[in-house]
Amino acid sequence: MPIQRASLKEFSSEFAFLQRVADSLIVIGSSILAAWLRFGSPWLNSAQAASVALALLLAYFAFSELGLYRSWRAGSLAREIGLLWLGWAGSFLVLSGLLFALKIGAEYSRLWVGNWFLLAGVFLAVGRVGLRLGLRWLRKRGYNVRTVCLVGDGEAAERLLDITGSREGLGFRVVAWFGVHDLPPEQELRTSGLLPGLEAYVASTPVDEVWVAVPLRDEEYLRATFKALRHSAANVRYFPDLYGYELLNHAVTEIGGVTMVDLSVSPMEGVNRLLKRLEDLLFGGLFLTLAAPLMLIIAICVRLESRGPALFRQRRIGWSGREFVIYKFRTMRLHDEPIPGRLDQARRDDPRITRFGRLLRRTSLDELPQLINVLQGRMSLVGPRPHAVEHHHLYIDQVPSYAARHKVKPGITGYAQVCGYRGETDTPEKMQRRVEYDMLYIQKWSLALDMKILLLTLVKGFAHKNAY
Numbered sequence: 001m002p003i004q005r006a007s008l009k010e011f012s013s014e015f016a017f018l019q020r021v022a023d024s025l026i027v028i029g030s031s032i033l034a035a036w037l038r039f040g041s042p043w044l045n046s047a048q049a050a051s052v053a054l055a056l057l058l059a060y061f062a063f064s065e066l067g068l069y070r071s072w073r074a075g076s077l078a079r080e081i082g083l084l085w086l087g088w089a090g091s092f093l094v095l096s097g098l099l100f101a102l103k104i105g106a107e108y109s110r111l112w113v114g115n116w117f118l119l120a121g122v123f124l125a126v127g128r129v130g131l132r133l134g135l136r137w138l139r140k141r142g143y144n145v146r147t148v149c150l151v152g153d154g155e156a157a158e159r160l161l162d163i164t165g166s167r168e169g170l171g172f173r174v175v176a177w178f179g180v181h182d183l184p185p186e187q188e189l190r191t192s193g194l195l196p197g198l199e200a201y202v203a204s205t206p207v208d209e210v211w212v213a214v215p216l217r218d219e220e221y222l223r224a225t226f227k228a229l230r231h232s233a234a235n236v237r238y239f240p241d242l243y244g245y246e247l248l249n250h251a252v253t254e255i256g257g258v259t260m261v262d263l264s265v266s267p268m269e270g271v272n273r274l275l276k277r278l279e280d281l282l283f284g285g286l287f288l289t290l291a292a293p294l295m296l297i298i299a300i301c302v303r304l305e306s307r308g309p310a311l312f313r314q315r316r317i318g319w320s321g322r323e324f325v326i327y328k329f330r331t332m333r334l335h336d337e338p339i340p341g342r343l344d345q346a347r348r349d350d351p352r353i354t355r356f357g358r359l360l361r362r363t364s365l366d367e368l369p370q371l372i373n374v375l376q377g378r379m380s381l382v383g384p385r386p387h388a389v390e391h392h393h394l395y396i397d398q399v400p401s402y403a404a405r406h407k408v409k410p411g412i413t414g415y416a417q418v419c420g421y422r423g424e425t426d427t428p429e430k431m432q433r434r435v436e437y438d439m440l441y442i443q444k445w446s447l448a449l450d451m452k453i454l455l456l457t458l459v460k461g462f463a464h465k466n467a468y
Contacts, residue, residue, distance in 0.1 A: 034115035062087035152213030199228035327369035331357025383411025
């Protein structure tokens with residue numbers, strides 16, 4: 001018998017249950033496969049079976065808390081997999097801690113444990129990808145599709161219509177469109193009209209979703225829309241018309257039971273902040289340990305070439321606009337600024353730069369002491385480069401969104417730097433391009449993006465034609 005359009009969505013709770021069962025089977029099956037690879041037998045002893053059961057409970061709790069059993073119809077597959085791996089790694093970390101605390105970790109084969117962890121992580125991800133692709137395949141053929149009534153006009157409403165038309169795999173189809181000021185443009189829709197006809201339509205025609213794209217400035221029409229929908233059982237979603245505004249990470253947050261729309265917020269909140277700090281401590285400590293002998297040699301060479309301290313300290317603007325002291329190896333001779341209160345940036349063939357200092361700048365080795373700033377918590381390995389206080393005051397009113405770059409910690413390297421925007425910023429246009437890449441980094445931040453930037457920094461090398 002053919003699948004009816006509504007049959008899949010009517011059993012969304014059953015899908016969530018089946019997803020839990022599938023995750024459980026994957027975790028158990030991975031432990032059995034790991035045992036077969038390690039011992040040549042699929043049978044688990046009592047201690048191993050107990051650890052698998054405990055891991056299942058921990059994973060179930062973690063996955064539920066991370067929202068992995070809700071509908072991800074319109075969500076990012078990469079984000080879903082990232083949260084899945086985060087939940088599984090967290091569960092395994094807690095399990096390992098319990099085994100260590102109970103002093104029974106020595107009873108387990110480390111190779112079996114490692115294989116189990118890796119196999120389960122891979123198969124859990126493959127399962128999610130397979131489910132997502134399967135559902136998209138069904139939706140493109142008309143199954144499991146939610147009908148949408150669109151209310152509003154202008155760019156916001158047109159974009160919503162374009163999204164549903166160009167991305168059939170999302171499983172939404174606009175069947176009706178009611179304009180506020182003007183009749184909707186000609187579309188192949190079942191129904192179109194003006195706002196006064198909305199109430200009669202939703203009363204006579206069941207739809208799954210109503211998407212409202214009426215600007216906040218049209219309060220009268222917005223109230224009329226919600227009044228017309230007061231008896232509708234459809235999911236009502238509001239799409240704020242925020243085009244033209246330079247916003248960061250806009251989403252919805254609940255604080256004290258009150259729902260708020262995030263307009264421009266830092267991505268470094270909650271678990272993201274913890275993960276970012278762990279990344280800095282782990283890799284920052286590793287890099288500092290490896291670089292310590294080289295840093296000692298550089299410090300001696302700086303002191304031998306010219307008088308003055310090996311380290312250069314300068315006040316810069318960091319997270320939340322707070323000032324902090326940044327450390328660099330000194331690359332210039334001691335001098336006074338020609339104009340008090342104004343910082344004269346280093347230029348190509350600048351006579352103030354020492355011979356050894358020029359080498360340090362070209363290779364970016366003068367930045368190594370900033371690993372200390374990272375461990376102090378004042379900087380991150382990856383983030384927008386911090387600017388001197390004088391430059392901050394100079395550009396904050398000239399470059400749009402300049403202050404928004406301080407919503408995250410400054411970094412030793414950043415998205416703008418690996419994309420070629422380094423060196424002197426002697427014009428607002430150059431600063432504007434750098435800030436644009438800083439905004440892209442903040443908007444798209446993830447641990448994967450940080451790893452990509454670190455890898456590009458290592459692969460491309462620290463040297464650059466604009467580093468002088």
